[in-house]
Amino acid sequence: MIYDVEINGRNRRVAVTRHGQAFEVSVDGRRQAATVSTVNGIWSLILADVPDAGSAGHVRQRSYEIAIDEAGPSGELVVHVNGRLVPATVSGARGSWARRGQDGGAAGKGPQKILAPMPGKVVKVLVKVGDEVAAKQGVVVVEAMKMENELKAARAGTVKEVKAVEGTTVEAGAVLVIVE
Amino acid sequence: MKKILIANRGEIAVRVIRACRDMGIASVAVYSECDRAARHVRMADEAYPIGGNPPGESYLRIDKIMDVARACGAEGIHPGYGFLSENEDFSAACRDAGIKFLGPSPEVIERMGSKTAAREVAMKVGAPVVPGTEGALGAEVSDEAIAKLAESIGYPLMVKAVAGGGGKGMRVVMSPAELSGAIRAARSEAGASFGDSAIFLERRIGKARHIEVQLLGDQHGTVLPFVERECSLQRRHQKVIEETPSAKVSPELRVRMTTAAANIARSVGYTGAGTIEFLLDEDGESFYFLEMNTRLQVEHPITEMVSGVDLVQWQIRIARGEKLTLDPARLLQPNGHAIECRIIAEDPDAGFMPSPGHISALRIPTGPGIRDDGGTESGAIVPIYYDPMISKLIAWGENREQATARMRRALSEYEVVGIKTSIPFHRWMLAQPEFVAAEFDTIYLDRLLKERQGAPFMPAGDADEEIAAIAAALSTVVRKPAVPGVQSQARGSRWTSVARAEGMRS
Numbered sequence: 001m002i003y004d005v006e007i008n009g010r011n012r013r014v015a016v017t018r019h020g021q022a023f024e025v026s027v028d029g030r031r032q033a034a035t036v037s038t039v040n041g042i043w044s045l046i047l048a049d050v051p052d053a054g055s056a057g058h059v060r061q062r063s064y065e066i067a068i069d070e071a072g073p074s075g076e077l078v079v080h081v082n083g084r085l086v087p088a089t090v091s092g093a094r095g096s097w098a099r100r101g102q103d104g105g106a107a108g109k110g111p112q113k114i115l116a117p118m119p120g121k122v123v124k125v126l127v128k129v130g131d132e133v134a135a136k137q138g139v140v141v142v143e144a145m146k147m148e149n150e151l152k153a154a155r156a157g158t159v160k161e162v163k164a165v166e167g168t169t170v171e172a173g174a175v176l177v178i179v180e
Numbered sequence: 181m182k183k184i185l186i187a188n189r190g191e192i193a194v195r196v197i198r199a200c201r202d203m204g205i206a207s208v209a210v211y212s213e214c215d216r217a218a219r220h221v222r223m224a225d226e227a228y229p230i231g232g233n234p235p236g237e238s239y240l241r242i243d244k245i246m247d248v249a250r251a252c253g254a255e256g257i258h259p260g261y262g263f264l265s266e267n268e269d270f271s272a273a274c275r276d277a278g279i280k281f282l283g284p285s286p287e288v289i290e291r292m293g294s295k296t297a298a299r300e301v302a303m304k305v306g307a308p309v310v311p312g313t314e315g316a317l318g319a320e321v322s323d324e325a326i327a328k329l330a331e332s333i334g335y336p337l338m339v340k341a342v343a344g345g346g347g348k349g350m351r352v353v354m355s356p357a358e359l360s361g362a363i364r365a366a367r368s369e370a371g372a373s374f375g376d377s378a379i380f381l382e383r384r385i386g387k388a389r390h391i392e393v394q395l396l397g398d399q400h401g402t403v404l405p406f407v408e409r410e411c412s413l414q415r416r417h418q419k420v421i422e423e424t425p426s427a428k429v430s431p432e433l434r435v436r437m438t439t440a441a442a443n444i445a446r447s448v449g450y451t452g453a454g455t456i457e458f459l460l461d462e463d464g465e466s467f468y469f470l471e472m473n474t475r476l477q478v479e480h481p482i483t484e485m486v487s488g489v490d491l492v493q494w495q496i497r498i499a500r501g502e503k504l505t506l507d508p509a510r511l512l513q514p515n516g517h518a519i520e521c522r523i524i525a526e527d528p529d530a531g532f533m534p535s536p537g538h539i540s541a542l543r544i545p546t547g548p549g550i551r552d553d554g555g556t557e558s559g560a561i562v563p564i565y566y567d568p569m570i571s572k573l574i575a576w577g578e579n580r581e582q583a584t585a586r587m588r589r590a591l592s593e594y595e596v597v598g599i600k601t602s603i604p605f606h607r608w609m610l611a612q613p614e615f616v617a618a619e620f621d622t623i624y625l626d627r628l629l630k631e632r633q634g635a636p637f638m639p640a641g642d643a644d645e646e647i648a649a650i651a652a653a654l655s656t657v658v659r660k661p662a663v664p665g666v667q668s669q670a671r672g673s674r675w676t677s678v679a680r681a682e683g684m685r686s
Binding site: 001003005007008010012014016018023025027032034036038040041042043045047064065066067068069077079080081082083084085086088090117118119120121144145147149169172 | 525526529530533534535536537540541543558564565566567568591592594595597598600603604607638639640644645646647648649650651652653654655656657658
């Protein structure tokens, strides 16, 4: 199966073939044998280059510790590799983890949804329906863990809907305000 | 003392319960609604609900906590840090109920909690204070009168709220033109936050280090200071990394600072664990009394690591009336070096935005020289209502280099999945040449972070990205254990967390 994995703006094409308990993976043409084993949500991934036919000798098996995390409302993954957090979006064969909409994007068109980036309490709603907002203007203040965070409109528009209610708690990804 | 109630939560509640257990003392936990299954609740011998999630409905409710303490027969109460730890009314309520408060008397808390009263105490025993106004300047003192006082102190200076704390009610004034604006701002902020608009002026010490002295005082008049802690690495007045001893404090300076600290504490009859904070001038010789914290501090473990003393056990022994039998000379001889990183549920790559939520996987580092004082675990939820610190990672080494190397190793082993933490920031911090050389002051980190303009702390290289791409693709097809007999949770990392979240909502 072929997957397109987008990381930091660059797309890598990953082909995956299952061989019993093991896999063969090919990234932009480089073929490697892979095995995965997991304990308590943390992976052990071992990779080895697939030797050319007829070649003999030692094949170096590289060992990695991996953890995979769903980043948040937009559906990307965060892959922990060597203690580094790598955001990745997978699309392709199953297509199930494709980015779910680009509503919050600064360059996008159509209504923009201002989402709660974390669970918290709505401290203040700074706009009402019909208000004109400028790009980067604060619209809602959400408090979590003793800190207040002002959420801003990505681009200018008119407030179409205000879902946030002062004093209520919201989950990560909840739609707070819609600007058109 | 056979039973102690811990009026706190998270890692410090766990820390105190451990000390109780080491001493054969029963422990009593209290909890808010969302902490029902928290680590400190399960560890304690008894546990009682005290109300809703906001601290004002539970962990700050003196009445409810005292009701539990009386009903369960607790003989002592440990307040931890934060919440009610520096609240004189709580200390007084314990005394009235005949329960030992594991901290100083209400009178001492009140006196040392006022910045101007604490300054007067320091001046009386001859400890150096930052040059400034004597006493509080109430709302009735005119701006013109304050401007005259400012002239005699000299610019730049600080306008500070008498009842201030945590950076609130504090303004830097560079020139006379800025003075009246700063007075107005400090007064209104302090009035709103602390109900007291009184201020005072202090000369601003430019490039200063934050050096503090831990001490213990018993009920028989003995006060013993420990080797200083270096806490200059701060982000917005919040300590992020502490170490002991300070690389910039000579044995001679150590004697002067610890003597001054002990004199201040002794003069007020201090009992229990406390900390005197100083500013060390860039000349490396002059130091000034800043304030006293009348409680156990977050960073107390590094002192424990280089002294071999269990400070929480001593808090209990002092409350029992025991005499301090520690060797004063030995306490001022550090055994090796210790560093602490505060592991915070914040996303350093998103401007340190809070990152509460479900921890789907957690692997805590261990091994030579490593100690983790944590309060959470895999599967737990970091709630939105409280301080975002989830653990303190402490590294001990024979010297600073070894302690640093061990801390780097431990940070690289630390795996927290499901929420973001400050670990990438700490790994970056320990790699900075200024950290390696121990050349920093209290404003160094804020300045550096501003210059970086939000650049990622641990950017992935091309090789890391390729591995991540492989893992991301494999995560969609790994369905069964790759190794027979090993239970696979690979797909669970996403699917079960979603299922759990939905299960909780329904």
